[in-house]
Amino acid sequence: MNLKRVVVTGIGAITPVGNTAPEYWSGLTGGVSGAGFITLFDASKFKTRFACEVKNFDPVAVFDRKEARKMDRFTQLALVAADEAVKDASIDNGSVNPDRTGVIFSSGIGGLITFQEEVMNYARGDGTPRFNPFFIPKMILDIAAGQISMRYGFRGPNFAVVSACASSTHAIIEAFNNIRLGKADVIVAGGSEAVICDAGVAGFNAMKALSERNDEPQTASRPFDKDRDGFVMGEGGGALILEELEHAKKRGARIYCEIGGGGATADAHHITAPHPEGLGALSVMRATLEDAGMKPEDIDYINVHGTSTPLGDIAETKAIMSVFGEHAYKINISSTKSMTGHLLGAAGVIEAIACVYAVVNDLIPPTINHFNQDPELDPKLNFTFWKPQQKTVRAALSNTFGFGGHNASVIVKKFVD
CATH class of the missing domain: 3.40.47.10 (Thiolase/Chalcone synthase)
Structure with missing residues (x-):
């Protein structure tokens, strides 16, 4: 089979070390630690009281207030990353065929914050089942892919891949395969996660997976160091615009690099x-x-x-x-x-x-x-x-x-x- 070549034409990211893709790269090359004490909830009684949070992110500054309330934090982060990538790739209604433009976007856990809030509110109540009508569509982890497709009118392949911490790499591979097999011209591929909450931290603490270096959080993530004691939880999202080579060249897109392969x-x-x-x-x-x-x-x-x-x-x-x-x-x-x-x-x-x-x-x-x-x-x-x-x-x-x-x-x- 004559497989098509796939290139990267757009990048978007919102991370603990930068809220745009260029800021993220600058943070990495500058050796910046994104770790600090948790501000998203009261973690004072937890074994681990620090994480790598996204800084200075106000959903209401990005979305309409009513719209923001209908989305879990992981979806908000997904949309921010996707929007940057779409703009970076100079994609608009006239430059792509919406029926051949897809979204394959992942999360390992999805709307855990929403799930926790709804269940805790129910537990505090009188037993009457009062749940937010957006509870399920806020929680399900495929909703980020759905929200991105609806925002831009992309009607091509649209789904989420779930494989825990390998999820968004699998999303990239699935996008790559769909394009090189000729099933789409362009796909927004990536993932987002936002589980810095009571349930997320306590769950990983119970597994003894997290670092407990509360006295020096900025140096707690120590890959390959003899004294490493677990990972530091982070949150954020990233998106890549994957595009068939000839399609990208025809519309004059900037090409960052080529996807070689995936496994x-x-x-x-x-x-x-x-x-x-x-x-x-x-x-x-x-x-x-x-x-x-x-x-x-x-x-x-x-x-x-x-x-x-x-x-x-x-x-x-x-x-x-x-x-x-x-x-x-x-x-x-x-x-x-x-x-x-x-x-x-x-x-x-x-x-x-x-x-x-x-x-x-x-x-x-x-x-x-x-x-x-x-x-x-x-x-x-x-x-x-x-x-x-x-x-x-x-x-x-x-x-x-x-x-x-x-x-x-x-x-x-x-x-x-």
Whole structure:
């Protein structure tokens, strides 16, 4: 089959280190930590009292007040990211066919804040079932994709992909496949997450997944550090405009880079823990390289899942060594979660965006908050600690892994006509 080429023509992001895509990239290359004490609810009694929140975001300043009340925070963030991406790609009613323009937008959890509020209000009441009529459409995680499509009149493929923390990478892959198979010309792909609330923090605390470094939250996300003690929860959203190459050229679109390939596998091992030898991570990176028709030596940068958990960081590093061999020592590796925290279902897309910018700018964003070498990690690997590194980036690989053993990786590469 003659597969079509797919390029990136628009970027949008709202993150803990920047409320637009350029601000986000500036935050990453500047080594900015997005962590701080939680302001979205009273976390004073929680084991973890900090997170990476989006700063200075007022929904009423973006949406009509009545409209804002009909949407959960994760949908609001999704629309902000999508709007920036659509504008960045110069898409309007005359430039695309709405029947061939789609939205594949994900979340790992969806409207948890709405769910919590409605159930708690019911529990405080007299037992009469009084629920907001928008309860269900605010909560369901496919609603972000629906809202984006309705806002712009995009009538092409429209759905959400759910695979925990791999969700938005799977969304990118699904968009990529739909376009290269000729089922759409343009797709808004990405994801959003907003679960910094009582239920979200307490749930991950109960699993002992979160860092409890309350005395120094800004340095709590420590991927690959010997003293890492769990991930830092983040929130936000990101969107990429994926477009068929000839369609993009015909309308004179700016092309950031090309999507090389994508892969998806399962650990088939444990509901939350990675395979200790990183077998799922290993297989997904190999599958992605194969899909892209590329060799390990073609990759110059890996944005790792790198959550700052004791088991995950080691398993992923083992997988990288297995896949890339001696070339692993020539690759720059970094975990931007050291700055943004872990955006769960939105992690994949904002990290893919970091890879896009790395390819465009030939600049590797750093891994911050590294203080002590982990003896279980190969010291010869270049984790790009603390400072960005200028380097020609022909292609970058982004890894994301989710609870349930879901693995997804995507490659972005320099566009060559």
